[in-house]
Amino acid sequence: xKINFSTAAQHLGSSAVREILKVTQGKNxxxxxxxxxxxxxxxxxxxxxxxxxxxxxxxxxxxxxLTEGYLPLREQIAARLTGQGIxxxxxxxxxxxxxxxxxxxxxxxxxxxxxxxxxxxxxxxxALQVLGSYRADIHTVKxxxxxxxxxxxxxxxxxxxxKLLYAVPTFNxxxxxxxxxxxxxxxxxxxxxxxxxxxxxxxxxxxxxxDAQGAYPPTLAAIDRSGEGESCVVYxxxxxxxxxxxxxxxxxxxxxxxxxxxxxxxxxxxxHSSAIDQRALSELLHNxxxxxxxxxxxxxxxxxxxxxxxxxxxxxxxxTHFLKPRGGMFLWLTLAEHINAAKLLPYAVRQxxxxxxGEVFYSEQPHRNTMRLNFTHTPPELMQxxxxxxxxxxxxxxxxxxxxxxxxxxx
Numbered sequence: 494x495k496i497n498f499s500t501a502a503q504h505l506g507s508s509a510v511r512e513i514l515k516v517t518q519g520k521n522x523x524x525x526x527x528x529x530x531x532x533x534x535x536x537x538x539x540x541x542x543x544x545x546x547x548x549x550x551x552x553x554x555x556x557x558x559l560t561e562g563y564l565p566l567r568e569q570i571a572a573r574l575t576g577q578g579i580x581x582x583x584x585x586x587x588x589x590x591x592x593x594x595x596x597x598x599x600x601x602x603x604x605x606x607x608x609x610x611x612x613x614x615x616x617x618x619x620a621l622q623v624l625g626s627y628r629a630d631i632h633t634v635k636x637x638x639x640x641x642x643x644x645x646x647x648x649x650x651x652x653x654x655x656k657l658l659y660a661v662p663t664f665n666x667x668x669x670x671x672x673x674x675x676x677x678x679x680x681x682x683x684x685x686x687x688x689x690x691x692x693x694x695x696x697x698x699x700x701x702x703x704d705a706q707g708a709y710p711p712t713l714a715a716i717d718r719s720g721e722g723e724s725c726v727v728y729x730x731x732x733x734x735x736x737x738x739x740x741x742x743x744x745x746x747x748x749x750x751x752x753x754x755x756x757x758x759x760x761x762x763x764x765h766s767s768a769i770d771q772r773a774l775s776e777l778l779h780n781x782x783x784x785x786x787x788x789x790x791x792x793x794x795x796x797x798x799x800x801x802x803x804x805x806x807x808x809x810x811x812x813t814h815f816l817k818p819r820g821g822m823f824l825w826l827t828l829a830e831h832i833n834a835a836k837l838l839p840y841a842v843r844q845x846x847x848x849x850x851g852e853v854f855y856s857e858q859p860h861r862n863t864m865r866l867n868f869t870h871t872p873p874e875l876m877q878x879x880x881x882x883x884x885x886x887x888x889x890x891x892x893x894x895x896x897x898x899x900x901x902x903x904x
Contacts, residue, residue, distance in 0.1 A: 501626060523879040525801075526847040528666065528822055529870040534790050535737045539781040540773065546780070547772035558768035560760050561752075562588025562744075566775040570730075570744055578715035579728065585746045587755055590766045592696055592731040592743035596620060598758045599692060599727060599745065600627045600657075609655040613641060615825075615854035615863075617666045617694065620659055624856075631856040634658075638668075638816055640676030643683065650687040658684055658691045662713060663698040664821025667854045667865035671819050674710035681716050684725050691717075691726045696734050696743075697821035699787050702795040709819070714746070724748055732774060734822070735787050740770050791820070794869045797876065798824065801868040804880035810887065822869045825851070828862045832890070835861065840890045846882035 547554045561567065567583035574581050589595040596619075604610070606628035612620065614633040624631050632653050635645040640662060649655070660680070662672040672680075684691050693713040701709060711719075717726035724747070731743035745755065759765070777783070801824060802817050812829030828834065834850040841847060851863025871879055 501628070522842060522845050522847055523871055523875050523882065524847045525866045525868070525871060525879055526849045527870065528867055530734055530738065530790070530822070531793065531797075531869055531872075532737075533872075534793060536777075536781065536786055539777060539786075540737065540740075543773040543776040543780065544769070546776045547769060550772075550776075554769050554772045556768065558765045558771070560587070560756050560765045562586070562766065563768065563771035563775060566771050566778070567744075569775060569778045574728075574730075574746070578711050578719070579746070580718050581746050584749060585752060586744050587752055587759065588766055588771060589729075589743045589745055589759070590763065591733055591738070591741045592694060592729040592745070593619060593623075594759075594762075594766075595729040595743055595745035596659075596692065596694065597623050598755050598762070599729075600624060600629070601758050602751075602754045603656055603690070604629050608657075609653040611646070611649055611653065611655045611658040611689075612856055613660055613665065614856070614858070615667055615851060615860070616659065616856070617661055618849075618853050620694070621854075621856055624659070629657075633855070633857055636670075638670045640670070640672030641680055643676065643679045646680065647683055647687075650683060650689060654687075655689055658689055659694065660691065660713070661694045661697075663695055663709065664700065664818055664823075666697065666821070667823050667849070667851065668825040669816065669818030669821055669823045670825075671709065677710055677713055677716055681713055681720070681726065685722060689725065693726055693728045695728065696731045698730075699735055700791050700794055700822065701820040702791060702798070703819060704788065704791070727751065735783070735790070736774070736777070740774060742766065742770055742774055794822065797868045797871065797873055800873055800876040801866065801871075801880070804877055808880065808884055810884075822867055824866045824868060826864050826866055827851075827860070828864070828887075830862055832862045832887075834864045837864075837886060837890045840893075841883055841886040844882040844886045844889070846879045846886065848883070 564583060567586050567588060571581050571583050571586060600623050604627045608629055610624055610629045610631050611634050612631060613636045632649055634641045634649050636642060662677060664671055691713055695712060714726045714728035717724050727745060727747040729743060729745045732740055798818060815824055815826045818824060835852055838850055849865040851865060852859035852861045
């Protein structure tokens with residue numbers, strides 16, 4: 494039979510990252526594409542022990558739970574966030590199936606088709622997918638390594654009258670950039686003035702390469718909650734990058750009236766996220782030094798980032814530049830203007846290395862000579878080989894007919 498899909502289903506896009514992972518699965522390919530943490534750094538024994546304690550403590554660990562999530566875990570997360578400068582209680586929060594579901598649920602209750610949303614350029618690919626699925630009218634705010642440009646942000650706020658601004662201001666995916674404190678304060682102030690809700694997505698913020706106190710500016714949520722007036726920042730985070738993504742546990746915090754409506758939307762979606770995973774995470778936080786584990790993975794990822802950036806710098810590719818990220822999982826590489834990264838990718842895969850072409854991270858006017866490189870998943874001993882393979886792909890691509898074709902950076 495012919496299936497008559499809904500209009501919403503027809504607007505669902507596939508993830509370029511997931512498609513690349515399919516191509517590289519089970520082959521001798523070093524993938525710098527996915528946003529994967531290093532699984533050899535997962536706290537396996539601590540997680541195993543946490544599940545054993547959760548199952549031994551109470552049979553209700555396998556029962557239905559509250560839509561808002563396991564209260565002791567919400568209280569533990571609230572205490573951690575308060576320690577990070579975000580004054581929040583368990584009642585301001587709902588636990589979600591990863592922070593990706595938090596983004597989807599917020600869009601579900603906020604956006605009607607045609608509603609305007611502002612994003613950075615470039616921005617998180619899966620956020621563009623979610624926004625597109627709700628048929629939002631997505632507009633870009635010009636950005637640099639310090640954050641959104643305030644003058645252009647105000648212009649877009651005035652002209653587009655958006656309902657929502659989406660941002661990853663700390664160790665951005667894909668660019669790795671970190672907003673300055675000044676840009677953060679200006680963004681919060683402008684969005685308050687124009688009555689626009691900010692969704693601050695912070696999955697990478699604890700993976701820092703400089704642990705000196707005060708080395709990084711406060712989150713938008715911390716700035717927002719320390720000021721006067723009504724809050725305009727909704728904040729989402731996850732355990733995926735600091736414990737393990739397979740636990741699929743994230744959270745979203747916001748004003749109580751917003752959390753109440755998100756709770757209704759989540760009840761319609763899945764009733765509640767995994768109760769046993771939440772119980773195990775609560776046990777883990779009680780009995781495991783998560784802060785020391787975060788310091789450990791941060792040191793290791795910093796080392797891998799330096800390996801990758803050193804290898805890239807040593808190649809001396811003409812017209813190529815990048816900024817070393819101060820934390821997180823990604824390095825953003827800009828190639829010579831004539832190189833189309835999407836057309837380069839098949840050559841790279843044939844040489845045994847994969848990346849994500851930068852064009853998929855733009856809602857408009859894509860920069861096609863860019864790519865996102867992940868440095869957290871590749872073992873250090875393979876980093877040099879990965880860059881050598883990319884170098885070989887660039888050489889082969891440079892001799893091809895495709896390399897001589899003009900590239901449109903904005904269309």
